[in-house]
Amino acid sequence: MDNFGFLFAANAFVWGGIIYYVYTLKQRSRELERDLELLKETLNRESR
Amino acid sequence: MNQETTEESNEESYILVWLTGIVFLVAMAAIFLFVPTEQTEGPVQRIMYIHIPSAWLSFFAFFIVFICSILFLWKKEREWDIYAHASAEIGVIFCSLVLITGPIWAKPIWGTWWVWDARLTSTLILWLIYVAYLMLRAQTEAGSMRARYAAVLGIVGFLNIPFIHFSVLWWRTFHPQPKVISSEGFGKGMETSMLVTLGISLCAFTLLYFLLMGQRIRQEKLKDEIDRLKREQLYSS
Amino acid sequence: MNLYLNQIAAIVWKDFVTELKTRELLSAMFIFALLVILIFIFSINLSIVKASEVGPGILWVAFLFAGTIGLNRSFMLEKENGCLMGLMLVPADRTAIYFGKLISNLIFLSIMELFILPLFMIFFNIDLLSHLGPLLVVVFLGTLGFCALGTLLSSLSSNLKTREIMLPILLYPLLIPIIIGAVRMTGQILDGTELFDMMKWIGLTASFDIIYIGVSIMTIDHILEE
Amino acid sequence: MESLENAIEVRHLRKAFGTLKAVDGIDFELKQGEFLTVFGPNGAGKTTLIKILSGLTQPSSGTAKVAGFDVAEGHPEMRKEIGVISHSTALYADLTPLENLMFFARMHGLEQPEDKALKVIGEVGLSPRRNDRVRTFSRGMLQRLSIARAILHDPAILFLDEPFTGLDLHAANVLKEHLQRLHDSSRTILMTTHDISCGLEMCDKVALQVQGKFAFLENISDVDKDRFESMYFDAVRDNQFAMGISL
Numbered sequence: 167m168d169n170f171g172f173l174f175a176a177n178a179f180v181w182g183g184i185i186y187y188v189y190t191l192k193q194r195s196r197e198l199e200r201d202l203e204l205l206k207e208t209l210n211r212e213s214r
Numbered sequence: 215m216n217q218e219t220t221e222e223s224n225e226e227s228y229i230l231v232w233l234t235g236i237v238f239l240v241a242m243a244a245i246f247l248f249v250p251t252e253q254t255e256g257p258v259q260r261i262m263y264i265h266i267p268s269a270w271l272s273f274f275a276f277f278i279v280f281i282c283s284i285l286f287l288w289k290k291e292r293e294w295d296i297y298a299h300a301s302a303e304i305g306v307i308f309c310s311l312v313l314i315t316g317p318i319w320a321k322p323i324w325g326t327w328w329v330w331d332a333r334l335t336s337t338l339i340l341w342l343i344y345v346a347y348l349m350l351r352a353q354t355e356a357g358s359m360r361a362r363y364a365a366v367l368g369i370v371g372f373l374n375i376p377f378i379h380f381s382v383l384w385w386r387t388f389h390p391q392p393k394v395i396s397s398e399g400f401g402k403g404m405e406t407s408m409l410v411t412l413g414i415s416l417c418a419f420t421l422l423y424f425l426l427m428g429q430r431i432r433q434e435k436l437k438d439e440i441d442r443l444k445r446e447q448l449y450s451s
Numbered sequence: 452m453n454l455y456l457n458q459i460a461a462i463v464w465k466d467f468v469t470e471l472k473t474r475e476l477l478s479a480m481f482i483f484a485l486l487v488i489l490i491f492i493f494s495i496n497l498s499i500v501k502a503s504e505v506g507p508g509i510l511w512v513a514f515l516f517a518g519t520i521g522l523n524r525s526f527m528l529e530k531e532n533g534c535l536m537g538l539m540l541v542p543a544d545r546t547a548i549y550f551g552k553l554i555s556n557l558i559f560l561s562i563m564e565l566f567i568l569p570l571f572m573i574f575f576n577i578d579l580l581s582h583l584g585p586l587l588v589v590v591f592l593g594t595l596g597f598c599a600l601g602t603l604l605s606s607l608s609s610n611l612k613t614r615e616i617m618l619p620i621l622l623y624p625l626l627i628p629i630i631i632g633a634v635r636m637t638g639q640i641l642d643g644t645e646l647f648d649m650m651k652w653i654g655l656t657a658s659f660d661i662i663y664i665g666v667s668i669m670t671i672d673h674i675l676e677e
Numbered sequence: 678m679e680s681l682e683n684a685i686e687v688r689h690l691r692k693a694f695g696t697l698k699a700v701d702g703i704d705f706e707l708k709q710g711e712f713l714t715v716f717g718p719n720g721a722g723k724t725t726l727i728k729i730l731s732g733l734t735q736p737s738s739g740t741a742k743v744a745g746f747d748v749a750e751g752h753p754e755m756r757k758e759i760g761v762i763s764h765s766t767a768l769y770a771d772l773t774p775l776e777n778l779m780f781f782a783r784m785h786g787l788e789q790p791e792d793k794a795l796k797v798i799g800e801v802g803l804s805p806r807r808n809d810r811v812r813t814f815s816r817g818m819l820q821r822l823s824i825a826r827a828i829l830h831d832p833a834i835l836f837l838d839e840p841f842t843g844l845d846l847h848a849a850n851v852l853k854e855h856l857q858r859l860h861d862s863s864r865t866i867l868m869t870t871h872d873i874s875c876g877l878e879m880c881d882k883v884a885l886q887v888q889g890k891f892a893f894l895e896n897i898s899d900v901d902k903d904r905f906e907s908m909y910f911d912a913v914r915d916n917q918f919a920m921g922i923s924l
Contacts, residue, residue: 169258169322176261176318180268180311184422187307191429198436205443212447287673290737292695342624349620353613358694358734362673363607370603370625370666377628377659384651385631442696454786461783469771472810528769537767537826539733541784542753672751677733 227428234421241418244411252408261319263411267419268311269337275305275423276344276372283368286361292438295361298368300430302347304423309341332383339378343371356441458543462551463558469528470559476524480563484517485570492574502575507637510571511593511630517567518560518594519619522601525556526609535609539675549671553602553664560594577641585646586637592656593633599660600625603667607674632656684709684834684865685730689739692725692889699725700736701889707882709833710863714876717886718913723869724763726886727836730867731761744834757785760827763838766819767826770812774798774822777811778829785830797825801855817848824855835859837868841875849875873906887912 245263252259278301286294316334317327328334347367354360470476491509529535529552538548568590572579579586601622608618632652639649646653685707692700699722707713717723728734730741732748732755741748746755768777775794782790798807801821806814814822820840827835837856841849856879860866869886870876877883883900885893885908892912893905 169256172258172318172322173260176315177264179314179318180264183307183311183314187426188429191426191433195429195433195436198433198440201440202436202443205440205447209443209447287670290735339624339627346617346621346624350611350617353611353617356695357697359610359676361694362676363610366603366607366670366674367621369670370600370663373662373666374625374628377655380651380655381628381631384655385635438696445696457786458784461780464783465769465772465776465780468776469769473771528771531770533763533765533767534769536733536761536763536765537781538784540731540756540759540761540767541781542756542786543784544753676735677728 227425230421230425230428234418234425237414237418237421241411241415244414249407249411250405255323258319258322261315263415265312265315265319266412267415268308268315270416271419271423272305272309272312272337272340274420275301275308276340276375279305279344279347279368280372283365283372286365287369290358292361295364296431296434297427298364299351300427300434302344302351302368303430304426306341306344306348308419309337309344312337313341330386332379332386335382335386336375336378339382340375343374347371455544455547458541458547459551459554462538462548463555466525466528466552466555466559476521476559477563479524480517480521480559481566483520484513484563484567487513487516488567488571488574497575503577503641504638506571506575506577507634507641509575510567510637511634513567514560514564514590514594515597515623515626515630517563518597518601519622521559521563522556522605522622523615523618525552525559526605527614530609535606535675536677539677545671545675546668548675549602549606549667552606553598553667556602557594557598560598561591564590564594579641582640582643585640588646589633589636589640589653592653592660593629593636596629596633596656596660596663597626599663599667600629603663603671603674606671629656629659632659683707683742684711684744685867686742687730687739688741690726690729690736690741691738692722692729692734693737698722698889700729702739703886703889703891705884705891705894707865707867709865710860711882712860712866712880713868713882713884714880715867715869715884715886716871716873716876716909717869718871721886722889723886724838725889727761727763727838727867727869731759731836732756757830758832759834759836760830760832761836761838762820762823762827762840764840764842766823768811768819768822771810773808773810774803774825775807777822778825781826781829787830793829797829798822800828801825815848816843817845817851820844820848820852821855824852828859832864834865835867837866837870839870840868841870841872853879873909877902877905885909885912 778794
């Protein structure tokens with residue numbers, strides 16, 4: 167019953183997958199937030 | 215826009231993050247420390263505690279796509295379109311994880327990576343349907359057409375599940391049924407400790423779904439907000 | 452009701468007149484189906500596998516591929532010059548448009564299949580004539596399911612930039628139950644099984660047909676909107 | 678017949694999806710027999726307005742009544758009262774004019790479709806070519822045939838979406854003649870166009886649509902043509918400037 171390797175591989179894929187997805191989500195969110203701030207700033211400057 | 219509500223929802227999402235984290239830690243402890251090793255399959259059987267919850271999560275996500283698609287066609291509100299999109303994406307990701315962990319589990323137990331087992335085959339078809347759904351979304355311009363088409367596909371795709379289930383089941387009836395997830399349902403021939411562990415893991419994955427949904431929805435709304443501001447800026451100048 | 456049926460008939464009539472003039476659709480589908488069968492014959496060794504075992508699968512793959520060409524072509528006609536918009540401007544219910552296209556697709560596909568079946572019989576040296584009745588029932592059930600879903604999805608994909616690619620990507624996974632059912636039933640019929648002995652497959656395909664026609668009726672309004 | 682006095686009645690009409698607003702609060706009414714021309718730059722939502730009024734797409738909010746029918750209900754009967762001409766001809770290229778029009782006559786549920794089809798083909802002067810394939814037709818002939826398609830069922834209301842686009846001078850004149858005739862036979866007409874001279878020539882009312890709103894709506898008698906022209910070009914320039922950045 168030496169199948170620890172498979173157990174490890176499955177876990178690696180699942181956790182790797184989840185963590186990678188969360189990471190890309192965060193990255194994307196941060197980009198969007200930055201864009202939003204930038205837009206708001208320019209809008210404010212223009213309206214003044 | 216409203217400062218107070220965003221702060222409030224931020225607080226809520228922090229609670230959700232912590233809760234999810236803690237439940238996951240408990241689930242991990244249960245999977246690797248608490249639950250006894252299964253007699254015939256050995257340690258590899260512990261894959262079940264992430265395999266089944268992933269499968270559950272993706273089916274649940276696809277169900278949400280179905281519900282949101284119906285609600286969208288009924289109400290025609292962008293809100294439901296966002297929910298359906300977010301849920302489909304999360305569903306596809308966990309469906310992929312099921313398709314990866316399935317063969318890894320199958321190899322040591324059945325001796326091959328892939329058997330055309332009814333459940334694995336159905337999952338593969340389901341994965342293809344929702345990848346097509348995401349492709350359809352990616353290839354159309356944002357707007358009411360994309361939302362309507364996606365909603366139709368979300369409904370058509372989910373209604374296909376019973377047909378896939380029965381056709382694939384009758385297609386190959388002779389292969390060995392996996393012992394732990396026998397067709398009589400979960401739990402037959404499973405010990406209480408295993409059921410408890412599975413339950414905790416299911417909880418953890420469900421919480422994760424809501425956490426990811428929250429993030430994904432917030433993102434889409436940010437995108438919409440950016441689009442709106444861009445247009446405003448263009449017209450005001 | 453009379454007007455409704457008349458409108459459906461008008462759409463079918465229009466597709467037929469177009470086909471009689473251009474002769475593009477049927478010939479393309481037929482030749483394509485024939486090519487698919489030929490390629491399969493070259494890629495399998497008929498001296499090892501029994502023709503009656505692989506035959507049904509090959510037959511349905513040919514129908515499926517050729518049918519997809521038909522569906523694509525059928526809605527391209529409607530998109531050219533914005534004819535679909537013209538159809539939506541007449542006092543016809545959207546479901547009449549769906550049924551009109553469904554019926555004309557069904558008829559074109561059936562004609563193509565009727566031409567392919569004798570060739571299939573000759574190439575694979577299988578006796579179809581003794582099971583002709585049940586075989587036609589099965590072919591009809593499968594083709595109806597294909598057309599029910601195919602008409603809905605091709606009306607959807609016709610508005611996409613990449614319609615030729617997206618139609619099969621959207622359609623094929625959803626059609627898998629119909630394909631499995633049709634191939635199984637065709638195989639059993641060639642083995643001499645009676646229709647009554649495969650009621651579960653017939654039930655599956657028939658309910659697939661009914662449910663997807665129903666879903667199309669309910670959702671076609673949302674697809675046929677500019 | 679009370680409801681028919683206003684052939685078109687639009688109240689707070691909006692078509693929006695998410696943050697996109699194609700039509701953003703339009704109000705107007707059109708009496709039977711009136712001719713309204715809607716000017717506006719690209720992307721102002723003129724086509725969307727016509728699509729809503731002809732029942733091709735649903736409004737998000739507000740009401741629009743066309744020939745007494747609420748467009749949101751999508752009643753097929755409403756479409757008996759309207760004819761639409763746009764830059765896509767909606768004609769089957771492999772059929773002849775006669776077959777095309779017979780098909781549409783049958784779809785409209787008209788009695789004796791062949792006679793009706795022959796009659797309108799005569800009206801637009803295409804009788805000699807009634808049995809040629811539409812594919813072989815020039816742009817001008819296609820436009821005439823699509824007029825024939827639109828008036829086949831004798832609608833009380835006509836929508837024209839950029840009918841002059843892609844027409845040569847001769848074809849444009851023929852189209853104008855037809856429009857004049859249709860207008861004289863007291864049909865309600867709503868036309869969108871870029872072409873200022875063509876548009877101002879025939880209409881009773883003028884509107885200018887910018888960013889989904891009517892910036893301007895007057896009777897033709899109250900419009901100073903030169904002032905209108907400069908106003909229109911201001912609107913176009915602003916809009917193009919905006920579009921230029923977004924691209």
